[in-house]
Amino acid sequence: MDATDALSHLRVIDLTRVRAGPTCAKQFADWGADVIKVEAPATDGDDGFGPRQGSDFQNLHRNKRSLTLNLKDPRGVEVLKRLVKTADVLVENYRPEVKHRLGIDCETLAKENPGLIYASISGFGQDGPYRDRAGFDQIAQGMGGLMWVTGLPGQGPVRAGIPVADLTAGLYAALGIMIALQERSRTGKGQWVQSSLLSAMVAMMDFQAARWLVEAHVPGQAGNDHPTSIPTGVFPTSDGYVNIAAAGNVIWTRLCEALGQPSLATQAEYATGALRSKNRAALNELLAGLTRRHGSSELIELLNKAGVPCGPIYKMNEVFDDPQVRHLGMAAPVPKPGGGELNLVGPAIRLSRTPARMQRTMGPAGEHNAEILSSLGYAEAEIEQLRADKVI
Numbered sequence: 001m002d003a004t005d006a007l008s009h010l011r012v013i014d015l016t017r018v019r020a021g022p023t024c025a026k027q028f029a030d031w032g033a034d035v036i037k038v039e040a041p042a043t044d045g046d047d048g049f050g051p052r053q054g055s056d057f058q059n060l061h062r063n064k065r066s067l068t069l070n071l072k073d074p075r076g077v078e079v080l081k082r083l084v085k086t087a088d089v090l091v092e093n094y095r096p097e098v099k100h101r102l103g104i105d106c107e108t109l110a111k112e113n114p115g116l117i118y119a120s121i122s123g124f125g126q127d128g129p130y131r132d133r134a135g136f137d138q139i140a141q142g143m144g145g146l147m148w149v150t151g152l153p154g155q156g157p158v159r160a161g162i163p164v165a166d167l168t169a170g171l172y173a174a175l176g177i178m179i180a181l182q183e184r185s186r187t188g189k190g191q192w193v194q195s196s197l198l199s200a201m202v203a204m205m206d207f208q209a210a211r212w213l214v215e216a217h218v219p220g221q222a223g224n225d226h227p228t229s230i231p232t233g234v235f236p237t238s239d240g241y242v243n244i245a246a247a248g249n250v251i252w253t254r255l256c257e258a259l260g261q262p263s264l265a266t267q268a269e270y271a272t273g274a275l276r277s278k279n280r281a282a283l284n285e286l287l288a289g290l291t292r293r294h295g296s297s298e299l300i301e302l303l304n305k306a307g308v309p310c311g312p313i314y315k316m317n318e319v320f321d322d323p324q325v326r327h328l329g330m331a332a333p334v335p336k337p338g339g340g341e342l343n344l345v346g347p348a349i350r351l352s353r354t355p356a357r358m359q360r361t362m363g364p365a366g367e368h369n370a371e372i373l374s375s376l377g378y379a380e381a382e383i384e385q386l387r388a389d390k391v392i
């Protein structure tokens with residue numbers, strides 16, 4: 001199926017750096033929106049996460065156009081304001097005082113375009129006692145509670161292996177933008193969308209956070225065990241490890257039968273979910289003795305046939321060889337401007353009629369300067385002057 005442009009009617013200005021903001025803008029770029037990444041002149045595109053042609057930068061910025069702009073120069077701000085008049089969305093992650101000092105805050109730019117959806121991503125929010133603190137993913141993981149429920153019991157706080165706060169703040173911002181766009185379709189009015197690493201991290205704690213709010217329970221580290229649904233965790237095999245999730249009495253009974261121990265399902269100390277959780281250490285040891293009798297592939301096939309959720313535990317170099325991962329197209333070929341392709345991480349959602357568009361990787365900084373400025377009404381001589389003065 002040829003990709004169609006579900007969001008081709010939208011123009012998004014990406015003023016962000018690092019990860020949360022680019023993740024937000026990428027959601028629109030992958031579905032056909034005209035996303036214009038505004039960069040400082042003479043940038044190497046590093047953004048703190050590797051070289052411009054490296055995997056991280058290209059994965060964050062595929063499908064976008066590049067415009068270099070010096071926003072410390074009033075002429076650069078004027079170019080941005082002219083661009084804002086043509087845009088639907090602007091995404092930024094400046095500190096609050098910086099965007100006001102530059103004159104590119106929400107209130108100012110809304111005067112140029114009352115329908116603009118202005119999205120701000122920050123470490124801690126646009127107001128409140130921490131508004132001026134610098135945000136960083138691991139800081140938010142710690143403050144949101146994730147690090148005290150990650151890792152082995154008694155190990156001390158452990159960060160997650162991916163930047164959960166950055167990624168989810170970007171995704172929440174994208175969701176907020178889509179809500180604001182829907183609302184604008186009725187009222188014609190733009191609004192200010194805000195997300196932060198801290199609020200995203202607290203929200204992502206989900207049932208763990210609710211356990212405290214509702215039941216005053218402080219969750220701790222449970223290692224590879226599920227905090228409440230036992231047996232769910234990592235179990236050894238004769239050649240490695242597998243994940244098994246046998247929550248609930250029905251699946252617990254299936255697991256016992258599949259492992260050749262049907263009487264275990266009704267054994268007194270494991271007869272209910274609460275008892276299995278209470279006696280998890282002994283139960284896990286018992287199950288480990290049974291799972292070690294099988295190789296990983298053999299055990300996964302056995303349990304899947306029995307209707308017990310389970311799966312392999314891959315290293316990253318094994319993930320993309322899995323037949324289901326290949327079927328889902330999670331390694332997405334993206335054309336390079338100079339020819340050839342680069343495999344990047346594909347979108348996690350699929351649309352039947354308007355699938356995502358993998359149009360191009362990111363080229364040199366300022367690659368689309370003349371193209372974008374000409375569309376805004378700048379003459380060739382004006383563009384050359386802006387370039388000579390290092391405004392672009």
